[in-house]
Amino acid sequence: MAPQNSSPVAAVEAQLKAIVQNLYVLIVQVVDHAGASTQNAMKAEIQSLVQNMVRLSQTAPSVNINIPPEVTSYVEGSRNPDIFTREFVETVQRMNQMLKGRTEAYRLLQETLARDLIDGIPDLKDDITKTVEASGGKVPPPKASAA
Incomplete structure (x- = not known):
């Protein structure tokens, strides 16, 4: 969990990292599945993932980042925003x-x-x-x- 004194952007970033970590652990557990013990660990990891996603959905609205509509359209068109910048x-x-x-x-x-x-x-x-x-x-x- 992010520290209380951090900015909303940093908190969202930390929550996204936690979600990615949850997904990575789930992938590893699926690949190395070893029966009931792995299944219990996967249940716990999925619960952690859901909790992280709930926290993210609660924190994300407080982040106000203005992205130009042109960039959004560019990305929606499956194009690289770095190319737009260049x-x-x-x-x-x-x-x-x-x-x-x-x-x-x-x-x-x-x-x-x-x-x-x-x-x-x-x-x-x-x-x-x-x-x-x-x-x-x-x-x-x-x-x-x-x-």
């Missing part, structure tokens, strides 16, 4: 790369626009510089004028 990570990496590319493109657009505005309206250079720097950008040097 695919999710790959998708996130692709999205991050795409967002990084967009960010760099917008930054380049900002710099090009600022440079063209400064070249076209030199009086606004200070305002454009302040605006670009306030948004985290940098003002590129003016284009070298062709002579």
Whole structure:
């Protein structure tokens, strides 16, 4: 039985381990069946199994684990949740790369626009510089004028 001060998840885990142990002992007893003494031991083991299952059914509702419905559907479809995790990570990496590319493109657009505005309206250079720097950008040097 799990200690009183443990979390509900730890208690359920301990109860599941006890149930697995009961089932393992029953398998061993069935394989090495030796008559009436084994039959009595199996009865005792089955009673222990039932008690552990009752305890588990009483403790399990107190455990609140949120599993995304996508993972549940994945497992119900006889698929490995580790594959779901790997695919999710790959998708996130692709999205991050795409967002990084967009960010760099917008930054380049900002710099090009600022440079063209400064070249076209030199009086606004200070305002454009302040605006670009306030948004985290940098003002590129003016284009070298062709002579």
